[in-house]
Amino acid sequence: MTDEIRVGETIQDFRLRDQKREEIHLYDLKGKKVLLSFHPLAWTQVCAQQMKSLEENYELFTELNTVPLGISVDPIPSKKAWARELGINHIKLLSDFWPHGEVARTCGIFRGKEGVSERANIIIDENRQVIYFKKYLGHELPDIKEIIEVLKNK
Template structure:
């Protein structure tokens, strides 16, 4: 499990979203993609993180960017949480089984806790990593930093 780096081609994945639809990362190769990892649904900072993505959905669309919120929570939990938060635009992906497989592949799985780090990864249209940052668990990622990078 090696940490990913800027310039690396991202490893493809296939996960299911909160509506139980399959999402294959390589299907979005004509767009930029923001992979926003959060440790667990139903926690305050994770809710704020997903809400900030949802609130900026139109801007992300204008910036040709697809946004995914990813955690190890199972699909039924993600579905209920999306409903609770009013998430209607972004897709919440379940990295539940094999447990944390995508987070592990990207070097951001926390074995002791069984969750991913809080992290943002942005890939370009060629599926190369152009941004990668891990945040302290209690810290809300700066959405302005993400938007500024995407506007370049």
């Protein structure tokens, strides 16, 4: 298992597809902060609340020069249907499906036994350095206010 990523480290580049099959290349987002909001599985209550909180705060993220990305191991068709069900129009829901959980693994938050990522938020700055990293219990909804405060103060 890979060690967990730490504040101060540079995050490894990746390319994943979102619910619209558009490829998102992390290093293309240079000059912006990026919130990587990992959730174990689509179609679950806490994960839905987590992604809806990102969508509800999309304008504020934009004002804070931040691109919020939801990431899980679910395949793209599932992400597409889930985004439609939740009314997600702005947030990109990335599929870390194949190689299975590869981005979560490089961050050290893949749970091999269950085949899903931990619930975690990682914020990287404009130079791709990790400025915030927090894991949550599976049933715990990340506090969006805490994320916003970190972004305002960094």
